[in-house]
Amino acid sequence: MLITLKMLLHTLLLPPAAPLLVAVLGAWLIGRRGGGYARTGWLLLLAALAALWLLSMPVVADALTRAAQRYPPLDLTRAAQAQAIVVLGGYGERAAAPEFGGEPAAAAALLERITYAGFIAERTRLPVLVSGTPEETAAMRASLARSFHIAVRWVEPRSRDTFENARFSAALLTAAGVRRIILVTDGDHEWRAAQEFSAAGLGVLPAPEGLWAPRRPSVFAYLPSSRALTRSSEALYELLGDLTRRALAALKLRRQFP
Numbered sequence: 307m308l309i310t311l312k313m314l315l316h317t318l319l320l321p322p323a324a325p326l327l328v329a330v331l332g333a334w335l336i337g338r339r340g341g342g343y344a345r346t347g348w349l350l351l352l353a354a355l356a357a358l359w360l361l362s363m364p365v366v367a368d369a370l371t372r373a374a375q376r377y378p379p380l381d382l383t384r385a386a387q388a389q390a391i392v393v394l395g396g397y398g399e400r401a402a403a404p405e406f407g408g409e410p411a412a413a414a415a416l417l418e419r420i421t422y423a424g425f426i427a428e429r430t431r432l433p434v435l436v437s438g439t440p441e442e443t444a445a446m447r448a449s450l451a452r453s454f455h456i457a458v459r460w461v462e463p464r465s466r467d468t469f470e471n472a473r474f475s476a477a478l479l480t481a482a483g484v485r486r487i488i489l490v491t492d493g494d495h496e497w498r499a500a501q502e503f504s505a506a507g508l509g510v511l512p513a514p515e516g517l518w519a520p521r522r523p524s525v526f527a528y529l530p531s532s533r534a535l536t537r538s539s540e541a542l543y544e545l546l547g548d549l550t551r552r553a554l555a556a557l558k559l560r561r562q563f564p
Contacts, residue, residue, distance in 0.1 A: 395438020
């Protein structure tokens with residue numbers, strides 16, 4: 307129930323749904339007669355459309371992404387400090403890919419994450435744990451074996467969010483004597499994920515993928531695109547998620563020390 311509520315809030319409070327809901331409210335107020343609602347309605351409608359346009363601009367998406375991505379690329383010279391690689395699941399799994407004989411496969415952002423995890427595993431020879439839903443972990447496990455010839459040592463298939471990723475993975479790893487990990491997830495998500503895994507008792511070497519890089523100046527940076535809107539939404543989700551985590555931690559501390 308809690309996970310469903312989180313997903314519902316995720317959908318409703320972030321673009322494109324949030325600006326669209328405000329626009330619908332504005333249009334409804336414009337249509338009402340009397341009471342001076344029309345002016346408020348026009349303000350809401352224009353504000354929502356402006357927000358949707360801005361969040362769809364690559365230059366705005368870049369700024370939000372830079373704010374969300376707080377870790378630099380992994381320094382492989384520090385990898386010797388770790389005992390295992392943990393790869394977190396994400397959107398982009400395919401339960402049955404016809405081109406791979408009906409086997410599971412990773413696609414889109416999840417494939418990029420697996421590619422980077424394979425790159426690190428090949429150079430460090432560290433054992434790998436994959437964490438996520440049953441579908442995500444099956445896709446990650448199959449892709450690592452098929453494309454990189456890397457056998458996953460631990461599979462944690464019960465997680466539905468980052469908190470569960472950290473708690474369930476930590477239980478598996480500490481039982482195996484692993485205390486320090488390389489944590490692979492996307493650059494936006496890395497900060498919040500590292501905090502959760504640290505709170506679960508593991509030492510973390512962040513290994514963010516999909517990091518922002520400077521692009522050549524172009525007029526297209528100021529024109530809206532669906533990809534930029536997706537990136538803005540993902541960055542806002544992580545920024546708001548971290549604020550929520552901090553607020554809950556402060557509330558817990560205040561209850562302990564009133």
